[in-house]
Amino acid sequence: TQLxxxxxxxxxxxxGENLTVYCNSSSVFSSLQWYRQEPGEGPVxxxxxxxxxxxxxxxxxxxxxxxARKDSSLHITAAQPGDTGLYLCAATKTTDSWGKxxxxxxxxxxxxx
Amino acid sequence: DVKVTQSSRYLVKRxxxxxxxxxxxxxxxxxxxxxxxxxxxxLRLIYFSYDVKxxxxxxxxxxxxxxxxxKERFSxxxxxxxTNQTSMYLCASxxxxxxxxxxxxxxxxxxxxL
Numbered sequence: 475t476q477l478x479x480x481x482x483x484x485x486x487x488x489x490g491e492n493l494t495v496y497c498n499s500s501s502v503f504s505s506l507q508w509y510r511q512e513p514g515e516g517p518v519x520x521x522x523x524x525x526x527x528x529x530x531x532x533x534x535x536x537x538x539x540x541x542a543r544k545d546s547s548l549h550i551t552a553a554q555p556g557d558t559g560l561y562l563c564a565a566t567k568t569t570d571s572w573g574k575x576x577x578x579x580x581x582x583x584x585x586x587x
Numbered sequence: 588d589v590k591v592t593q594s595s596r597y598l599v600k601r602x603x604x605x606x607x608x609x610x611x612x613x614x615x616x617x618x619x620x621x622x623x624x625x626x627x628x629x630l631r632l633i634y635f636s637y638d639v640k641x642x643x644x645x646x647x648x649x650x651x652x653x654x655x656x657x658k659e660r661f662s663x664x665x666x667x668x669x670t671n672q673t674s675m676y677l678c679a680s681x682x683x684x685x686x687x688x689x690x691x692x693x694x695x696x697x698x699x700x701l
Contacts, residue, residue, distance in 0.1 A: 478629075480629075483627075504687070507687070514694065514695075515694050515695070516591070516679070516692025516693050516694050517677075517690075518692070519690060519691075522684070562630070564630075566687070566688075574632070574646075575688060575690070576632075577630040579627050579628055579629040580629055
């Protein structure tokens, strides 16, 4: 059983459309991270959210941390082919010590021109 | 630029072989990690290390060991490779920021055990 459940597993959209992917859990996290992984590469950190209710923006990407720090969402506005990749959320439970970063299974996003 | 280098992109080994996966980072980070990535399961932590000669078990250490003799190098060892260890292996190093660990990953080693 995954600690972090990501949905949907796969998303295919046209360039210019918006999309949202979700990361949910029953556990409370001290912080939550989003990564993007492109084919043949390792994941690259996009953002870290720490405070419940926090919203962070990175150009056309908007990240939100749930009020209870159990879930998060990533919204992409006007998606471009360069946004194609596997989006992973990762978090450390408040009850876990340092180093125990847990990853979700990821959402594969494909943006076609 | 930050760099984590994994020695091989692709490896093919036979069941029972001893396998070494090497990882080197050039950022002087104290913390290093080994994950494996499988479709539908995400990344699972095998081992991590917070200092030279120090190691901690992750979530799936069985069948693996690690070595950290120098700060910049973290090796993953499969003592006797098995087919269920066919996977993508990712190495990472990290430093602590005010809002948590920031991980930098290598490009991965795709290991096939036949």
